[in-house]
Amino acid sequence: MEKMSRVTTALGSSAISGRTMFCHLDAPANAISVCRDASQVVVAGRNIFKIYALEEDQFVEKLNLRVGRKPSLNFSCADVMWHQMEENLLATAATNGAVVTWNLGKPSRNKQDQLFTEHKRTVNKVCFHPTEVYMLLSGSQDGFMKCFDLRKKESVSTFSGQSESVRDVQFSMKDYFTFAASFENGNVQLWDIRRPDRYERMFTAHTGPVFCCDWHPDDRGWLATGGRDKMVKVWDMTTNRAKEIFCVQTIASVARVKWRPEKKFHLATCSMMVDHNIYVWDVRRPFIPFATFEEHKDVTTGIVWRHQHDPHFLLSGSKDSTLYQHMFKDATRPVDKANPEGLCFGLFGDLAFAAKESLISSDSNRKPYPGGDRRYPIFFFKKPDQTEQFAHVSSALSVFETDLDSNCMDWFVKTAQLYLLCGKPFAELCDHNAKVARELKRPQVSTTWTMLRIMFSDPANLTPGPNHPLSKLGTLPLMNSFNMKEMNSGMGAESRLERSKGESRQDNSHLEPGNSLISNNNEDNEETEGSDGQAEYMFGDAELDDDDLYSMEHDNQTEEQEYTLPQEAFQLRHEIMDNPSAPEHLQQDKADSPHVSGNEAEVTCLTPIESFSLISISQPLFTPQLPASFFCPIVREMLSYYAEKGDVQMAVSVLIVLGERIRKEIDDLTQEHWYTSYIDLLQRFELWNVSNEVIKLSTCSAITCLNQTSTTLHINCSNCKRPMSNRGWICDRCHQCASVCAVCHHVVKGLFVWCQGCNHGGHLEHIRNWLKSSAHCPAGCGHLCEYT
């Protein structure tokens, strides 16, 4: 009520009334302005300069100020302003750089009063002082602002922004001496009208030109700016540094901004390009316009509230040559059409969902969330007193907290750590991994592993026969000798390895029958493997392999076979089986002892194999078996399923364990994608070792090369602390030997191992030996070094 009374007092006796209406202009408008009593509006443009009276239901042309047969460029207006104190006084900014004042009280047809041609470039803006009758300010493309006293022929002061073109100047509504200027380079400056030498304050408001600014009519500290960067910002100027308090993102560059009278948080904007609408924003709700006027067919060039105390009437001029009066009640409210539902995930997997209260309550059969459903209904009630508020939307916000346990990734970490990806026979790996999964209560994964084992394992496994131990015992020595022979004949390490794999397969498959000797061997293997893995710290992989091959082959040849399971053997075997033209003995062979046949297939020319395979001929034939490749499509689907489901761990683990069996079925890009995702996950959980192992075991070149990057170690000289550029052991600058072995006191050239705790170290061998006998640092520093 109080507000209403204030409005009526301000409006005086003649309260404004009207309706949404428009009139055609002859030409595009560039700017409009109203007189103080809101009864007339002036429209200015390149080819138009007219005054219209605002009547109850129409615009009536009162006066055409554009006179003369061939009007000069002085009539081509970029901006116009009607004085708010003196109702006969107008000022225009001409595109040719002139500032013109017009006196409507003149008796002649030409109302031009004064002409200031001091600006060299287009004048973008003119502004009368809100309370001072004779003070006029102009801002021009040439970068200057000029203050005119209308009683004098020239400007009284010139302000140089030292920036680029001035786009807008506005006197503060409350501070008598202050005005704001906005610039093409994104700056806004505050000036004291009495001090033309230097601005009081400057800040960068936008990227790109600031096209407009407007002081809040009531709040003295607030300045709204609009720029080409499509933003409207509200600045609090009362603080030392201009503080951005609100920001509205629009969809096009902001050409004009005008605070709405009597509404503290409302402002109207229009755009210079592309977007023809006028928006009224509540700056507190910057994501959706409070109201929209969509009448214009071309860009809106001028907007003005009809009366400085009446928020219901907005006038606008446009390039489409129309002048509109918009009634606020006729505005479109985008919020009505907006979708009041929202959905968002929180950092810890919480899910927030907001929807209209009505929608949610009507949904009675909504089940509580199993993981502990907590609802936080939040109501946004606005005073339903008038339409002047944001549409009264009450929405309910539900927050679904996910169960912490179900969300935690412990299973991932454990699985990653416990899974075995290599180093054992295939079936064992599967069994192990199945067990791991089972213990982590992931039955599906566990079953998958078991099924994989069944699908891809040697069929001999499934039907253990009585003569197995026999054949095994028989084969073993033979294999040994065979391997040796091969070595002698100079075969490559690979084929040897494969061959021995075939063997190992056999061994494994017969583990269950209970050959104690073999199982012992296997256990041994496991141990040595483990220690090997740890001992890797200094050696390259290749080296290690070689060592193993040569050193261990003799005592238990089953060992290193298991390193890389020879998947090829199986596929090849099946190829052969499918191929009827294959030699007789081969087929037979394969049927008998599939483990060896793989080797055969690969090196059919080698006679020793044949002889060997003949031994186990007594084994029964396994006729009703499906080739492993039969399952490949299913497995491929399964892998994709897991990957899609987000369990890329499973996909990658299976991929590695199955190795060649499945690799060709899946395109490299997908594989690479899985690998990278999994490695990324592992690294996020800081499972460096596992991730390294995965990288090592992957067959994608793009992945394996991850281990090859940034392998450079830069060393600084221990004396002069400078980087050692050339050689690792002698410093170029101080000519001191930098790295001396703490044990033998000689220069270490080559592998240098040092304790990360005390930084002492030396030859790998020396340190290793030293630490066997002593726990302390060989340098005598007293540090308890640990070399693992």
Next chain:
Amino acid sequence: MVNGEKERVSLLFMKALVSRGSVDAVSQQMASHPQYLESFLRTQHYILHMDGPLPLPYRHYIAIMAAARHHCNYLVYLHSAQFLRVGGDPVWLQGLEAAPPRLRLLDHINKVLAHQPWLTACSHIQALLKAGEQCWSLAELVQAVVILAHCHSLCSFVFGCDTDSDPASLSKSPNGTPPTFCPFDAANGNANVPQTLATPSEHITRRRSLDSSCDMVCLKEKIQKSQEEREKREERLLQTQGLQQTDMEEEEEMICFADPTRFITDPDLCYQEFARREEDHFQVFRVQDYSWEDHGFSLVNRLYSDIGHLLDDRFRSVTTLPSMHSPDLKRAIWNYIHCVLGIRYDDYDYGEVNQLLERDLKLYIKSVACFPDATKTPVCPLSLAPLKPSEQIHVNLLIMEARLQAELLYALRAITQYMIA
């Protein structure tokens, strides 16, 4: 030139070398204005090689079409090679008829923009965007227009810098292989390694082009010899209109070297005096009604993201180039070019143009801006004796940018009108 600037230039060249395998003659000419060169290269790289709605071969083909309008052998050649390098179909290079119909549709707007940009109308845009099998999307069209305008104006620059009009030099071209397209011999080291000893004949040619070429004095100081050598040859390439006579070793280069007239229709169309007549329905283009800063930028940036900033940067840097010219003279040149292209500034007194620009300079500007076509008889002798070489480069840059902006303004205004309609 200051040391820092030198380094800046060599850094830019290095970058260009790394990414493109060559530093073209144009960049080397611009090297006297490093800060401009930087934004120029960035824009060019962006529109030809970076993200955008058009496929890469299309972009180069459009560039070929644009350069062909002005019979700019150099640019046609350059983009033909790049066209093939990015996997363009060599058949297209046989001529416009061999190109896809979508590209052929561009011919009209190419023609208009190149010679009489004020004729660009909403209807042209409409014809291209008209739904159908061969229609363009708005974003594609904007990129195409930017490339067209860029290449048209670059033709002006190439033409303007090619000051050696000594006809004798045309016949003798000792080294036929255009060096721009030989991938820079990166194995021999980078551009900073001075090459030893040029052959005597190369010395002679270098001196000749040193005398004549506008920028060589500066260039010599800051670019290393290897670059100079190549530039020399490139200069010769520029001068050599009769490239056909040279031996081409590679098939690709044979194709590359396509006669520009294949890519154009209506070869007689050229610039006509823009005169404002009352009965003429071509209105004068008023910058105050449609300016780059207010309108063009927003539109082009909306339809082809980031290009607005890059172009803005170019326009800005060309106006802030340090030079002997006074700001007034610069503005006079700029506005004069816009004026001959039908763009007027309300706030400019065109009398100033006549005061500040001598008749020779005006003729020069006009012929470079409007007739950058060496096959036609030049309107005036292309010599700017009173100007220092780097100043002449500066004038050429101004011409290029003013022309670029003018074409963009016309095209973008037409697109705006289309969008409103």
